[in-house]
Each structure stands twice: as structure tokens, then as C-alpha cells.
Amino acid sequence: MSANPKVEELHSYEVFEQIKRFLIKKEQKSMGTRKSYETDIKIFFKLIKNKELQFLTKEDVNLTLDDFEDFINYYQQNKIYSNKTINRKVSAVKGLLKYLKVKKLVEDDLSYFSEVTSLPEKRNSYGIPTVDEVLKWAELALLETHKPKEKRLLILFSLDTCIRKSAALRLKWSDIVLQDGYVKVSGIDKRNKEFRHEISESFYNELLTIKHDSEHVFEGITVDMIDGMMERLKLKTNIDPNRNIVFHSIRKAGGTFRYKASGGDIIAVQRALGHSDPKITEIYLDETTSNAMGAVSSINNIDKELFKKVPHEILLKVIDELSQTEKYLLNKKINDLIK
Incomplete structure (x- = not known):
């Protein structure tokens, strides 16, 4: 001294x-x-x-x-x-x-x-909810006392764009630009990385219902409020604590949906999640994105013509019991064939 x-x-x-x-x-x-x-x-x-x-x-x-x-x-x-x-x-x-x-x-x-040696770290093993669970949380968010509409749209926005909650809370209306037939969303995410996403014009119009005089899209929402909301939503939907579901899990659900919707395009999901390494992206995907059995075993165990043999009402019943994601993929395929 x-x-x-x-x-x-x-x-x-x-x-x-x-x-x-x-x-x-x-x-x-x-x-x-x-x-x-x-x-x-x-x-x-x-x-x-x-x-x-x-x-x-x-x-x-x-x-x-x-x-x-x-x-x-x-x-x-x-x-x-x-x-x-x-x-x-x-x-x-x-x-x-x-x-x-x-x-x-x-x-x-x-x-x-x-x-100065770094200590070994355990990788976060946050669980991955289904799209149906996330959509249910979005509707239940309307029962929240404070800013229910904003919370609902924040959940849907996170599922749709896969961006982190910190990036969503920083998002400004000026970051959203309406272009020819689609809406461009851009901003800064973790490690100062720029992200770019597209959302539908109809979803953008939904977001506009919460626009007042605020600069930020999700004005008045804090990280603590989001975390508290998630705890309440998990209780209301009886989520097993062992699944380790957090708000970040919604980002994983969005990534898994994109993986299925793109026909297993890991690069497309990697871009959506903003990962530099596709190995990190793989960790984000739901284990159910791959079959428990291989292709040969699956083909041998299931009659590939079964859907043609069952009565029409059984086929409709099966479709009705599909998840929202599976119904979307089916409808998307039908729409593509019609076009």
C-alpha cells in the first residue's frame, strides 16, 4: 500500500x-x-x-x-x-x-x-414442451393479472421466432418492418449477434393490438415477470418438475417444430436459433424428432398401406387425435399438393 x-x-x-x-x-x-x-x-x-x-x-x-x-x-x-x-x-x-x-x-x-483453470460445467438440460403445451400456456396467460395480452403474444412470438426472452424484451417496433407479403423482424441477440426472422402479416397485426405509445414491443414486461408467469403456467397445466421446463424451453419447442416442418433440415433450424455450431442445435431438438427404431424395423412392423384400408371415419379420428404440429404438417402437405 x-x-x-x-x-x-x-x-x-x-x-x-x-x-x-x-x-x-x-x-x-x-x-x-x-x-x-x-x-x-x-x-x-x-x-x-x-x-x-x-x-x-x-x-x-x-x-x-x-x-x-x-x-x-x-x-x-x-x-x-x-x-x-x-x-x-x-x-x-x-x-x-x-x-x-x-x-x-x-x-x-x-x-x-x-x-486459471475453468471448472467443469454441466450443460443445461432444459426440457422441451410440445407445441400444444405452449399454445395452451399462451391462452392461460390471458388470465394473468398484469399485461395478459402482452404475455400471451410474447409466448407466441418466442415460439414463432425462436428468439431468447432477453432479445424479445429489447425488441423495438422499429425492428419490425412490413415488406412485400411478409414481415421482417431483426435485432441483436446473445453475444451481440444479429438475428433476422420473418413472421406472417396476420401475426404482426395481432402484435399491433398491444402497440400504444411505447418504443418496445413488450413494454412493461421484465425477466422476473416472465419467470414468475412460467411457474404459474406450469402449475396450471400440471407440468412434471422433473422435465425442467422454463421459458427458454419455448425456444426449443419452436426449433423442434421448424425441424419437423422443414423435413429435418438441421441447417434451417441452426439459422433460426442463431447457433454457430450445428451440434448445439441438435441438443435443442426434441428426442421424439427421431424414431426409436430404424427405417427397416419400422417398415417391417407397420403395414405401409394401412391408411388406405381403414374406414374413412377411423382415419378422421386418427387425424383428430394428432398434435397441432402433426395436423399442421399434414395440412401443409395437402395444401402443397393442391397447388
């Missing part, structure tokens, strides 16, 4: 100002990103230096490998956070130190970062 209190106070002010600049850069992505970084950095320095951010000095931000190892070991041993959360907090601090080094506030060599 500096022996001169005035010098230390000056350094403290300088460090805090640069931390604020760093957070402002993160805010350019979203306010949620900034808050996440700020919280993670606060927690790190509170444990390692026992200081709030505004009191950090140059000496405090010149960290060592031991500091990172102490942080990781403490939270892993006490099981306060998951490995994924610990990794995120460490990553946030490393990002800050790189920024402060450019600003000449970190003097130490950061090559030791390569020795």
Missing part, C-alpha cells in the same frame, strides 16, 4: 473511474450484461480484497494466480455457486484486468491467466 494517503486516494479514484468505463462498454450490449459484470466483479473483490469497487487501488487490481485460485476454491468448497457461475465471475474479472492493463493500471504480466 502507498504510504501517502493522498496518492492512494488518487489511485483509488482513478481505478474506480476506469472500472465504470469498463462497465459502460458492457452496457452497450445490454443493461443486463452490465449489471451481471458489475455484480460478478463486486463479489470477487469483496472476497479477495474485502473492498467495495470504489475503494480499490492499483495494488488491489494487480492480482495473482493465488487470488483466482483462492476465489475458485472458496466458492467451490462452500457450494454457494454452480461451477458455471464461478467460471462466469472469474471470466468477468479477467476481462476487467485486461481492460485495466491497456489503461496502464495493471502492471503485472497476465500470462498466468492460462493457468
Whole structure:
């Protein structure tokens, strides 16, 4: 520590100002990103230096490998956070130190970062609802006390476009453009990636019913409100907790529907979900998108001419018992043949 209190106070002010600049850069992505970084950095320095951010000095931000190892070991041993959360907090601090080094506030060599080992993470295994379940939730959302119409349309919009809830909540009316015969939706999603989707004009007209003087499409809806709504909807529809259904699951349902509707085009689904790696896309697809048995076994076990032999009323009854997705695919095929 500096022996001169005035010098230390000056350094403290300088460090805090640069931390604020760093957070402002993160805010350019979203306010949620900034808050996440700020919280993670606060927690790190509170444990390692026992200081709030505004009191950090140059000496405090010149960290060592031991500091990172102490942080990781403490939270892993006490099981306060998951490995994924610990990794995120460490990553946030490393990002800050790189920024402060450019600003000449970190003097130490950061090559030791390569020795800061990430903890193994479990992949989120969120369940995938059926389209019918999602449509049911959309109608039940109309019974919500606060902004029921907005919540219903948010559910339908997520199913239709497969975008994340954070991107949907940032969506502005200016991001939706009516063009020749279709409606273009564009915006910024996770990791600053641009997304582009198309929705029908009829669905766009539905969205316009909630447009008032607001800039954002889903004005007044927050992440906490969405999460709370999902808990209520799951209770009303008796969703098994073991299925691990969350709002993000609706995005998976939308991806699975596109997979079936496109005849198994994984690339089309990959584009819709905004994934760089098709292997990630495969994780999003419902297990029921593939048969339990192979083609030969399936053909041998089922009479492929059976639909021609059953009475018409049985065929209609079977069709009536299909899911909304299956009915859509059947009607789409009929429509294509008529054309």
C-alpha cells in the first residue's frame, strides 16, 4: 500500500473511474450484461480484497494466480455457486484486468491467466414442451393479472421466432418492418449477434393490438415477470418438475417444430436459433424428432398401406387425435399438393 494517503486516494479514484468505463462498454450490449459484470466483479473483490469497487487501488487490481485460485476454491468448497457461475465471475474479472492493463493500471504480466483453470460445467438440460403445451400456456396467460395480452403474444412470438426472452424484451417496433407479403423482424441477440426472422402479416397485426405509445414491443414486461408467469403456467397445466421446463424451453419447442416442418433440415433450424455450431442445435431438438427404431424395423412392423384400408371415419379420428404440429404438417402437405 502507498504510504501517502493522498496518492492512494488518487489511485483509488482513478481505478474506480476506469472500472465504470469498463462497465459502460458492457452496457452497450445490454443493461443486463452490465449489471451481471458489475455484480460478478463486486463479489470477487469483496472476497479477495474485502473492498467495495470504489475503494480499490492499483495494488488491489494487480492480482495473482493465488487470488483466482483462492476465489475458485472458496466458492467451490462452500457450494454457494454452480461451477458455471464461478467460471462466469472469474471470466468477468479477467476481462476487467485486461481492460485495466491497456489503461496502464495493471502492471503485472497476465500470462498466468492460462493457468486459471475453468471448472467443469454441466450443460443445461432444459426440457422441451410440445407445441400444444405452449399454445395452451399462451391462452392461460390471458388470465394473468398484469399485461395478459402482452404475455400471451410474447409466448407466441418466442415460439414463432425462436428468439431468447432477453432479445424479445429489447425488441423495438422499429425492428419490425412490413415488406412485400411478409414481415421482417431483426435485432441483436446473445453475444451481440444479429438475428433476422420473418413472421406472417396476420401475426404482426395481432402484435399491433398491444402497440400504444411505447418504443418496445413488450413494454412493461421484465425477466422476473416472465419467470414468475412460467411457474404459474406450469402449475396450471400440471407440468412434471422433473422435465425442467422454463421459458427458454419455448425456444426449443419452436426449433423442434421448424425441424419437423422443414423435413429435418438441421441447417434451417441452426439459422433460426442463431447457433454457430450445428451440434448445439441438435441438443435443442426434441428426442421424439427421431424414431426409436430404424427405417427397416419400422417398415417391417407397420403395414405401409394401412391408411388406405381403414374406414374413412377411423382415419378422421386418427387425424383428430394428432398434435397441432402433426395436423399442421399434414395440412401443409395437402395444401402443397393442391397447388
